[in-house]
Amino acid sequence: MTTDQLSATFAALSDPTRRAILARLASSEASVTELAEPFEMSMPAISKHLKVLERAGLIARGREAQWRPCRIEAGPLKDVADWVEHYRRFWDESFDRLDEYLKELKKKEKKHGHK
């Protein structure tokens, strides 16, 4: 089954533990052991979550054999931000007013338009 990138990102984010891992990694990169500690989870359980995050491109892991620190990758998070931005006018009144204003402006431009 092939999944598009954005769907994989949203699926990876649909779990509170995985979001908590990202929140932890937002302050600094961390090893799997360091990540497992605060979550009181087994290493295999954490590893599974990390694999989902890694496959979605939300984190990357260092290449050192022993200590492979995890760090956040910006790309997919930016894609989420860009996606949701299209819906801003549904909750942002000031944005809505700007939108109205731009529409008004376009209408006027058409009216007095250069042909």
Added chain:
Amino acid sequence: MTTDQLSATFAALSDPTRRAILARLASSEASVTELAEPFEMSMPAISKHLKVLERAGLIARGREAQWRPCRIEAGPLKDVADWVEHYRRFWDESFDRLDEYLKELKKKEKKHGHK
């Protein structure tokens, strides 16, 4: 199984058809029949997707018995925007520089601090 709101939202968004339905509803509310048309999907298939979106609070449906138009609900989308905003500095360099500047400012304030 109880799922937190944000997890349900992300799960609902992890499907390209459901995101396409939202994109369609962004221009205007629409009935199930109207929604089913462009997607070349059966009514039951569309209904299933709509149920997932509705359960996640991403859409609401009118209460008229015959024509129950679907419309976007802003709340969960705003929650996604608020969530992802915390990670902006990972992709936004200018934001990163502002962050650095504010840290610098805080440091200076501490140094010359009022006791």
